[in-house]
Amino acid sequence: MVTCECVHVIVSAPRGNQSEHRHETRAGRRTGAANHPRAEDLEDAATLLRALGNRLRLAVITILEDGPQCVHELVEALDVEQPLVSQHLRILRSVDLVRTERRGKEVVYSLADHHVAHIVRDAITHTQETQEKK
Incomplete structure (x- = not known):
C-alpha cells in the first residue's frame, strides 16, 4: 500500500453553513x-x-489508531472470540491496512498507514452528521 500524498483541507463556512472538506495533493x-x-x-x-x-x-482500525495491539487486547476491546478477530485481521492484512510485528510469542498489529484511520473517522463523522439532520 502506498501512503497517501494528499492533504486534508477543511474550510469552515460562516454562520454555521456546511464546511467544505476537500483533498489537495502535496503540490x-x-x-x-x-x-x-x-x-x-x-x-x-x-x-x-x-x-x-x-x-x-x-472498530479494529479505530483501536489501532491509538497504537499497536496484540490479538488478545483486540479480543478484549471488541468483546468477541479470538478466531473472529483473527479472521478480520487477515482481511485487513490482505489489503495492507495493518501490519504485524512479532514480539516474543505475541504478534502485535498496527496500522500500516494512519491515513486509513482518517477515512474511518470521516465516515463515522459523516454518518453522525446525517443522523443529526433527521
Whole structure:
C-alpha cells in the first residue's frame, strides 16, 4: 500500500453553513472533477472500501489508531472470540491496512498507514452528521 500524498483541507463556512472538506495533493493541486482517477486507482479504492465494509474491521482500525495491539487486547476491546478477530485481521492484512510485528510469542498489529484511520473517522463523522439532520 502506498501512503497517501494528499492533504486534508477543511474550510469552515460562516454562520454555521456546511464546511467544505476537500483533498489537495502535496503540490497544492485540488483533486476532483478536473483530475479524474484512473480505472485501476478506482478499483484499488473499491478493494480498500470493501475491506473496511464491516463493523468489526472499522472498530479494529479505530483501536489501532491509538497504537499497536496484540490479538488478545483486540479480543478484549471488541468483546468477541479470538478466531473472529483473527479472521478480520487477515482481511485487513490482505489489503495492507495493518501490519504485524512479532514480539516474543505475541504478534502485535498496527496500522500500516494512519491515513486509513482518517477515512474511518470521516465516515463515522459523516454518518453522525446525517443522523443529526433527521
